[in-house]
Amino acid sequence: MAFDRFRDARTITDGTRLTADVCVVGAGAAGITITRALLRAGYRVCLLEAGGLSVDPAVDALAAVENVGIDYRPNDARMRLFGGTTNHWGGHCVPLNPIDLEARDWIDHSGWPFSFDELRPYYQAAHEVLGLGPFDYNAAEGAARIGARLFDFDGVNVATTMSLHNRVRFGLEFGDALNAARNLQCILYADVSSIDLANAESEVVRSVSVRSIAGNAFTVQARAFVIACGGIENARLLLASNQQRPAGLGNHADAVGRFFMEHIWYESGYIAPTPPLATYRHYAREVPYNDVRARFQIAIPPEKQRELRISAFRAELVEKPSAYWETWHVRHQGIDPSDIGVLLANPLKMGAALRCREHAAPDVFVLGNLIEQIPNPESRVTLSESRDPLGRPLARLNWRLSRQDHDCIFHAHEVIASEIGRRSVGRMRVTMHDRSELDLSGAAGASHHMGTTRMHIDPARGVTDAQGRVHFTRNLYVAGSSLFPTSGYANPTLTIVALALRTADALKRQLRRG
Amino acid sequence: MDRRKLILSGAAGAGLGVAAYGAIVAAGAVPACPTEDPLAQPADAALLRIGARYLATAAGAAEKQRLSALAESLLAHGPVTLNAASASLSAAAPEDFAKGEVVLCDGWVLARNEARACALLTLASQTA
Numbered sequence: 106m107a108f109d110r111f112r113d114a115r116t117i118t119d120g121t122r123l124t125a126d127v128c129v130v131g132a133g134a135a136g137i138t139i140t141r142a143l144l145r146a147g148y149r150v151c152l153l154e155a156g157g158l159s160v161d162p163a164v165d166a167l168a169a170v171e172n173v174g175i176d177y178r179p180n181d182a183r184m185r186l187f188g189g190t191t192n193h194w195g196g197h198c199v200p201l202n203p204i205d206l207e208a209r210d211w212i213d214h215s216g217w218p219f220s221f222d223e224l225r226p227y228y229q230a231a232h233e234v235l236g237l238g239p240f241d242y243n244a245a246e247g248a249a250r251i252g253a254r255l256f257d258f259d260g261v262n263v264a265t266t267m268s269l270h271n272r273v274r275f276g277l278e279f280g281d282a283l284n285a286a287r288n289l290q291c292i293l294y295a296d297v298s299s300i301d302l303a304n305a306e307s308e309v310v311r312s313v314s315v316r317s318i319a320g321n322a323f324t325v326q327a328r329a330f331v332i333a334c335g336g337i338e339n340a341r342l343l344l345a346s347n348q349q350r351p352a353g354l355g356n357h358a359d360a361v362g363r364f365f366m367e368h369i370w371y372e373s374g375y376i377a378p379t380p381p382l383a384t385y386r387h388y389a390r391e392v393p394y395n396d397v398r399a400r401f402q403i404a405i406p407p408e409k410q411r412e413l414r415i416s417a418f419r420a421e422l423v424e425k426p427s428a429y430w431e432t433w434h435v436r437h438q439g440i441d442p443s444d445i446g447v448l449l450a451n452p453l454k455m456g457a458a459l460r461c462r463e464h465a466a467p468d469v470f471v472l473g474n475l476i477e478q479i480p481n482p483e484s485r486v487t488l489s490e491s492r493d494p495l496g497r498p499l500a501r502l503n504w505r506l507s508r509q510d511h512d513c514i515f516h517a518h519e520v521i522a523s524e525i526g527r528r529s530v531g532r533m534r535v536t537m538h539d540r541s542e543l544d545l546s547g548a549a550g551a552s553h554h555m556g557t558t559r560m561h562i563d564p565a566r567g568v569t570d571a572q573g574r575v576h577f578t579r580n581l582y583v584a585g586s587s588l589f590p591t592s593g594y595a596n597p598t599l600t601i602v603a604l605a606l607r608t609a610d611a612l613k614r615q616l617r618r619g
Numbered sequence: 620m621d622r623r624k625l626i627l628s629g630a631a632g633a634g635l636g637v638a639a640y641g642a643i644v645a646a647g648a649v650p651a652c653p654t655e656d657p658l659a660q661p662a663d664a665a666l667l668r669i670g671a672r673y674l675a676t677a678a679g680a681a682e683k684q685r686l687s688a689l690a691e692s693l694l695a696h697g698p699v700t701l702n703a704a705s706a707s708l709s710a711a712a713p714e715d716f717a718k719g720e721v722v723l724c725d726g727w728v729l730a731r732n733e734a735r736a737c738a739l740l741t742l743a744s745q746t747a
């Protein structure tokens with residue numbers, strides 16, 4: 106093992122009882138962030154990670170997901186090893202917008218328990234964790250700084266946004282410092298099976314039960330616990346901790362696992378550009394920016410979202426061959442005879458597209474959208490009938506989209522297409538259908554699992570309070586994007602880290618109070 | 620000489636305005652490499668398809684009649700006049716976009732007058 110002070114759960118004697126001030130479950134972006142904050146404050150932390158230092162199929166089998174909703178591959182979207190999913194994330198970072206945290210009357214279940222201003226200092230601190238430089242996402246200034254020319258959008262209907270990129274792999278980045286920390290016990294291959302209250306009536310969590318693939322089991326006792334296992338496993342663990350509360354922990358309002366949200370990744374339109382294409386290309390790839398990289402996107406500004414009563418919508422551009430695109434749609438979205446007609450009108454081009462597939466010469470810019478999903482209680486994680494090799498119920502995922510999602514996407518496309526025409530920079534084709542039935546075939550997720558343990562100050566409407574503490578418990582916290590009541594279009598990890606730092610502050614206050 | 624071909628290729632190039640023509644043709648079914656000789660270009664299926672969809676879904680009966688009559692009377696005068704007519708329709712595109720006069724045809728979001736120009740081509744191709 107490269108980190109010589111980390112322990113291996115497989116070698117811990119059966120029945121051992123370990124202790125710490127705080128036990129953090131899961132060593133991904135959220136868990137490592139909280140752990141570091143608590144270590145710096147001098148607390149003794151026990152960090153339990155289900156995986157080791159590399160991918161292990163035996164460990165992966167402990168968290169296979171039964172997928173029953175939209176065609177989706179959640180297992181490919183997570184990594185169960187030290188550093189978590191940041192071992193293969195993209196590193197794209199952008200904060201939520203203030204409107205994303207508001208209760209919007211056209212989006213049921215929207216509204217965070219605090220405003221953007223509350224998050225701002227934590228975003229700044231998260232920027233340091235992620236090595237992103239100053240917390241500044243002004244696209245016009247950013248473009249000016251690197252001499253990039255952006256579209257002259259009016260900013261009212263359509264605006265340019267900017268994201269920053271730095272692929273910090275949390276395990277690699279912070280592993281050495283964690284290994285050196287004398288107040289940390291980091292245990293790999295430590296799969297937490299349940300969270301145990303002191304007794305059935307108690308609101309105090311006393312310990313977590315840990316198992317390893319070697320078959321041994323032990324417990325960790327602590328003053329406080331943080332569950333940071335990712336957006337699906339957080340719900341699974343709370344639901345599976347049902348020995349004392351039959352519905353599971355935090356599930357008093359039947360909210361654990363509900364409201365599963367993804368950022369809808371939907372390539373549903375393309376722009377046929379008018380040359381020159383230099384401006385387009387700033388929206389189609391990352392460019393060096395300060396010490397990191399930046400990318401520009403096309404988005405619907407908050408006031409337009411309000412006017413149209415739609416969710417948050419952002420598109421980056423992906424340069425692709427149009428004929429391949431047309432053939433993709435014919436294959437995936439039902440065959441329209443006139444599509445075939447258009448394809449056959451140019452057999453040479455179609456032949457090239459079929460032969461070269463996406464490598465045919467690009468001639469259009471496809472909108473690669475990251476879209477806020479409308480919170481939907483029927484979109485959910487439950488416990489499956491199937492069991493993992495240790496006999497524990499697997500997670501069952503039923504990811505669902507709604508008609509409102511479809512309509513929001515369609516309206517956003519119309520607005521962007523009109524603006525492209527108005528600016529005379531090309532024409533846009535919307536390739537999704539405005540049919541009466543819900544049709545989002547081809548919609549995928551962005552590997553962002555959110556919403557399953559949503560925050561709400563009212564216990565009747567959420568799983569945790571505004572600090573991430575599970576309602577009706579005194580010392581159990583959740584960290585990660587499962588806390589998000591809504592998602593905006595922002596890639597989640599910057600917000601995960603910001604929230605984790607905020608929860609760490611709340612935890613420290615609680616620990617200080619004793 | 621194939622009269623229909625001349626009308627379509629000439630009208631597509633001259634009539635739709637640089638932005639829309641270049642864009643749609645590039646993304647449509649024809650290679651984005653117009654030759655000097657308009658006769659050598661294939662009929663532009665994408666533009667005809669837009670025209671057909673406009674007539675089928677976005678144009679009212681009265682407008683359809685007006686466009687048919689216009690196509691016929693212009694055809695009587697030969698291709699140059701048709702080119703000029705569709706060019707003037709498409710020149711109105713920026714104004715249409717500014718006023719929000721846009722239509723969705725075959726997925727393309729176009730200025731109404733651009734779609735009308737395509738419709739004119741479609742009608743002319745059917746009449747010729």
Ligand SMILES: Cc1cc2nc3c(=O)[nH]c(=O)nc-3n(C[C@H](O)[C@H](O)[C@H](O)COP(=O)(O)OP(=O)(O)OC[C@H]3O[C@@H](n4cnc5c(N)ncnc54)[C@H](O)[C@@H]3O)c2cc1C
Nearest residue numbers: 131133134135155185189190195196197297585596597598
């Ligand atoms: C291909 C890909 C690209 C991505 N790109 C981006 C991007 O560009 N920008 C962005 O913001 N986000 C991106 N993401 C999402 C990002 O990776 C996640 O948001 C982030 O890693 C979540 O952090 P987390 O700590 O909540 O969960 P994770 O990083 O998944 O960590 C959870 C940890 O908990 C452990 N664990 C789970 N269950 C247990 C248990 N019972 N006991 C003990 N340990 C357990 C797991 O092994 C894992 O190590 C991407 C994801 C993927 C898959």
